[in-house]
Amino acid sequence: MSETAEPLRWTVVEPVGGVTVHAFFFVPHAFALLDAVRKELPVFGVPLPEPVHVGGTEFRLGRLRGEPAALYLHGNGYLSVTRAAPSEDHDGSNWRTLLQPADIWTALANAMAVSATMRQPAAALLRAGGALYFLAPSPPVMRKLLQALTPTEPDEPVLSAADVAQLCLADAS
Secondary structure, three states: OOOOOOOOOOOEEEEEOOEEEEEEEOOHHHHOOOOHHHHHOOOOOOOOOEEEOOOOOOEEEOOEEEOOOEEEEEOOEEEEEEEOOOOOOOOOOOHHHHOOHHHHHHHHHHHHHHHHHHOOOEEEEEEEOOEEEEEEEOHHHHHHHHHHHOOOOOOOOOEEHHHHHHHHHHHHO
16 A cells, blocks of 8 residues: 655745755654654654664765764655754744754755765755754755865865865855
């Protein structure tokens, strides 16, 4: 029997610096007793994404080494989950202040590395206290990420997703 996916109900869908941010806000303790997938990805209904073991797996795209906090298989691709820097819980009134550009860039870089390694599409999700964000980058944002990965010197070191985020942020100033 085939399960039809329930539509995702995002609380907010707004552009932020070239990225369309889809946000779902929730009270974290409301999901404390649910299974791990529903707790991590509370916006998802049936069918639930399937966890993929990532322990010790290196996701690479050129010199980028992605290290998502969690990885899920959903439909024809992957959900790459990055954890935001600790802060107070995000909600509909404070999310623009609490959502950090470095976290957005890190999540996008992690998803790029997952997609390249797994040879499948990978969506960038960012998990913060009280919020789950889906990040849809514009073509200029993707070009900036790829430019940050282009070596300027031979044998440049491997970059973490956080390193790429810092390069993208420095380029914006």
